[in-house]
Amino acid sequence: MNSVLVASNRGPVSFTVSDDGELTMRRGGGGLVSALSEVARKDGVLWVCAALSDGDRSAVRLVPGGRIDHAGYDTGPMRMLDIPPATFHRAYNAVANSTLWFVNHLLYDIPNAPNFGTRFEREWESYRDYNGAFALALAEEAGHGARVMVQDYHLALTPAMLRAERPDLRIAHFSHTPWAPPEYFSLLPDEVAREVLEGILGADHAGFLADRWAQAFMDCCEALLGAEVDRAGRSVTHEGRTTRIGVHSLGVDGDALWERAVEPDVESHMTALREQVGDRRLIVRIDRTELSKNIVRGLVAYREFLAAHPEWHGKVVHLAFAYPSRHDLPEYREYTASVLRCAQEIEDEYGTEDWDPLILNVNDDYPRSLAAYRMADVLLVNPIRDGMNLVAKEGPILSARCALVLSREAGAAAELGPHALVVNPYDISGTAAALHAALVMPEDERRMRRDKLHAAATALPPQKWLAAQLDALAEI
């Protein structure tokens, strides 16, 4: 039986299956997985995750109980859950990514959405079933008094469900997203809002990436549940149980990132990129193609910068890497199309025979992203709202002279803000002006700021982040 368990929707690896049935394994994407997978593996933590694709489902079926590591794959201890595809689709796409993600990132086009009707009731039922499947698997795998760390908005109900099964366990929940203020959170049907909050309060410890998100969660508990909130002591008491609220910022393991970033595949991407852009200055952005990342406004700001500063024509290139994400959702497909359209307009307006003002790439290529970080003069991170944003931390680790233009709505702004050029993500002119300021920043100032960004970015690597939460649970 296991003494430490992690549960998340996406696991550290995923599988693709070829026509002849052969399985290929690759690392999972997104901030949560990149942060947790190495530490979890080193510490022998059992990871429970969902099968996300046909490839994953084929892998699960190779072994009884879905213990992928027992099928000879080098994953670290891992159990993948084969949730029925229709249930998974409703829980992941309709509830987690279209509802809870939209609420906590304030993404709704309010005059038109959301609409909660009978269809949503069915989707919500699937979300309950999916959370229940995790609770059941964790209850089966956990040793007596084990510590269980449940991750993110996909699994908001699991802590309370697991507690009902196994009151001996010490349970943490962690939100890698922002949290909405009560007036926005209460767009959710009352019962659903209550269930989400009470689900998380089933944990002994509820963690957030920034104080702002923790405060918003406590505000929701007070306003919507009438719970007793101790803001200074960071705890919420509801129906006789107290949940401690923790703020655990997450940073990057700088040494491990560097080791990866000097491998030959990265070096050869650097050579290729250098050939493409010559000695021009580089403004870099790297994101999932994600509504909350605000990629279109970033491109429009770059266009406004070019309009205002003809002296930079031919001397700067914007490298925008936006790799595919959540393409089962129409909003994401439409967003990707807007990104491509906007990029084309910039090309048409400013491109010349010998100058490409913008290189947009929408394929996932991790070594190429690392190459771009290393070459960046300016890194643009302008999300509408973001739990943390690890890109803002990775860039200054890999580039010795990169100036950071950072949205004030990213969780990372709490730590990096003093050394970055902070922008309002809706203010296109302000963002354009910040891009210019970042490009003309004197050399000594950019190096000084970058050193401070580097220190802040590496202060809380994933090892410490995980240890702090396990310690918090051990005290319970």
Ligand code: G6P
């Ligand atoms: C964010 C979420 C993670 C999620 C990641 C990628 O970082 O907090 O839970 O895994 O996005 O999204 P995806 O839907 O591809 O798992």
